[in-house]
Amino acid sequence: MKNLLLFLTFGLILKGDQVDEMEELILNHESLIIHPEKLYKDGGIWLTETQNIPFTGRVEIYTERDKENKILECTIVDGRKHGIFIQYLNMSKELPGIIGLYMMDEKEGGWATTEPVDGWQKSPINMMTIPLKSTYISYRDGLRDGVVRISDLLSGRYDNDKKSGIWYFFMDTANKDLWTVKHEYEEDVLIDSECRELIKGGVFDMDCDTYNMKYPGSEYILRQLDPKLRQVYEEDLLNRFVIKDVNGMDVEIIVDEFLDHINYYHKRKISIHKERGYSFNINDDLRTLLINQRKD
Numbered sequence: 001m002k003n004l005l006l007f008l009t010f011g012l013i014l015k016g017d018q019v020d021e022m023e024e025l026i027l028n029h030e031s032l033i034i035h036p037e038k039l040y041k042d043g044g045i046w047l048t049e050t051q052n053i054p055f056t057g058r059v060e061i062y063t064e065r066d067k068e069n070k071i072l073e074c075t076i077v078d079g080r081k082h083g084i085f086i087q088y089l090n091m092s093k094e095l096p097g098i099i100g101l102y103m104m105d106e107k108e109g110g111w112a113t114t115e116p117v118d119g120w121q122k123s124p125i126n127m128m129t130i131p132l133k134s135t136y137i138s139y140r141d142g143l144r145d146g147v148v149r150i151s152d153l154l155s156g157r158y159d160n161d162k163k164s165g166i167w168y169f170f171m172d173t174a175n176k177d178l179w180t181v182k183h184e185y186e187e188d189v190l191i192d193s194e195c196r197e198l199i200k201g202g203v204f205d206m207d208c209d210t211y212n213m214k215y216p217g218s219e220y221i222l223r224q225l226d227p228k229l230r231q232v233y234e235e236d237l238l239n240r241f242v243i244k245d246v247n248g249m250d251v252e253i254i255v256d257e258f259l260d261h262i263n264y265y266h267k268r269k270i271s272i273h274k275e276r277g278y279s280f281n282i283n284d285d286l287r288t289l290l291i292n293q294r295k296d
Helices: 023-030 209-215 218-223 227-241 255-265 284-295
Strands: 033-035 040-043 045-048 058-060 070-077 083-087 097-103 105-114 132-140 141-150 154-159 165-169 179-184 190-198 202-206 240-244 250-255 269-276 278-282
Touching: 023 070, 023 083, 023 132, 033 250, 070 141, 132 154, 190 209, 202 209, 250 255, 255 269, 255 284, 278 284
Parallel strands: none
Antiparallel strands: 033 058, 040 045, 058 070, 070 083, 083 097, 097 105, 105 132, 132 141, 141 154, 154 165, 165 179, 179 190, 190 202, 240 250, 269 278
């Protein structure tokens, strides 16, 4: 379920979901090299550390002094980001790739974020083989306004920073062209939902409560987009646990939701549970492990 954590731990929420990616980077990675000089942020303005005046110029941030591994570059005018902003995907430091346009510190136009589908891998692996997902969000005057897409998972739109109209979720990885969940929003309020299950080429309507129990997923995707849902996500962290799938890959789950699912749909002592591209051996050992984890 690492792909459900996609998601960046955002820092300061300035406007809508807008954060200062550069400030977050510098605060969380103090060893990085800032060129041409060290900067700090005060009152929303980037200042030079030497003269304490608003900075104007090109900023580049590297992991090493030899400037071989660039992490970020942008232009600052009178202390505010202005122009193309780029943060390069960096697996070792668990940094997503980000590209977009700032207009005097407000996001404008299309912004794209790229990161691993299955979350940041802690064990050594071949980085070239890691599947990536992209999130695209349109902005106007610093607010989300227009199309939002997450690879093959979601398609929707914002109107003045509020979810609006029809949002489609594509939760069946084997049938990426067919939506499985449809939400209708009016000024950020969910007013209608439809869910359907895809079985052997057929499409069948399903009660959404039943669907969410059987195929958890869409609510996690929304969490990365909606600051109001992140608090719920943070409250769930204590209920999260890592188990291994049939291929030995670590997958993070929400214990209560996983147990509710297997107790309802996997009553046989031994079976296989599949979700989000992972497969799990369901047996008494796993049930006991999860029950004990929930008690703890």
